[in-house]
Amino acid sequence: MKPHSVTHLLATDLDGTLVGDADSLRRLLHYYEDEPYDVTLIYSTGRHLQSALSLIEEEGLPAPHILITDVGTEIYEGISGQPDRQWRAQITAQWFPERLAAAAASCKGLIPQDIPSRHRLSYTIQSEEPVRELEKKLAELQIPHKLIVSSGRDVDILPPNTGKGEALRYVLQSRGWQSANILVAGDSGNDHEMIALGYPAVIVGNAQQELYAMAEQPHIFRAVQYCAGGIHEAWEYFYGTSKAGVSK
Numbered sequence: 001m002k003p004h005s006v007t008h009l010l011a012t013d014l015d016g017t018l019v020g021d022a023d024s025l026r027r028l029l030h031y032y033e034d035e036p037y038d039v040t041l042i043y044s045t046g047r048h049l050q051s052a053l054s055l056i057e058e059e060g061l062p063a064p065h066i067l068i069t070d071v072g073t074e075i076y077e078g079i080s081g082q083p084d085r086q087w088r089a090q091i092t093a094q095w096f097p098e099r100l101a102a103a104a105a106s107c108k109g110l111i112p113q114d115i116p117s118r119h120r121l122s123y124t125i126q127s128e129e130p131v132r133e134l135e136k137k138l139a140e141l142q143i144p145h146k147l148i149v150s151s152g153r154d155v156d157i158l159p160p161n162t163g164k165g166e167a168l169r170y171v172l173q174s175r176g177w178q179s180a181n182i183l184v185a186g187d188s189g190n191d192h193e194m195i196a197l198g199y200p201a202v203i204v205g206n207a208q209q210e211l212y213a214m215a216e217q218p219h220i221f222r223a224v225q226y227c228a229g230g231i232h233e234a235w236e237y238f239y240g241t242s243k244a245g246v247s248k
């Protein structure tokens with residue numbers, strides 16, 4: 001297969017970022033259609049594969065080139081459901097779900113979520129306290145892991161070398177796409193690591209407080225517009241041709 005030539009790339013979260021405002025989503029997609037270049041799409045979501053595919057269909061989203069699901073633990077080629085086997089092998093080597101689940105079960109206030117995921121344990125919380133207890137316990141037991149809290153409500157325990165940031169870094173490196181004109185977009189805590197990678201990034205206007213708390217950095221644009229409108233605004237800022245001084 002001829003390698004896909006990638007000059008412009010949008011790596012975006014779905015719920016609350018690309019999806020959430022139908023009008024601005026439509027305007028963004030039309031805007032991309034009118035540009036002289038193709039925009040390669042990477043979707044990175046906390047949803048599991050089937051749930052992500054349903055959302056893509058329901059919302060009429062363009063098929064992505066890469067679909068990252070389960071908070072950056074699974075990577076698929078487009079919507080084919082074909083997993084990236086090299087990624088899967090490298091994260092499985094550091095995944096100890098039984099030990100992690102036993103530690104979580106001993107913390108009061110972590111309510112297990114029933115999600116069909118292979119490299120992820122998910123819980124709901126009503127306060128921060130169980131998270132602190134869990135962090136302490138996992139550190140004591142020295143079980144490799146990554147803990148992600150999102151929207152002040154969702155807790156995910158993942159293999160240590162995963163998460164949306166690690167997954168995106170892996171995709172860009174393994175495909176040789178690092179030097180494309182990239183925009184990373186997100187709205188909540190599990191997007192933090194991919195926004196912090198150092199590529200041009202946008203925190204959309206409707207983002208959760210946990211993202212707004214990120215330090216100001218030149219590569220991070222804070223949009224006023226919500227959802228896809230914020231992506232549009234940031235794209236214009238970094239790569240737009242209509243504004244003097246920011247064209248590329």
Ligand SMILES: [Mg+2]
Binds near residue numbers: 188
């Ligand atoms: Mg989101």
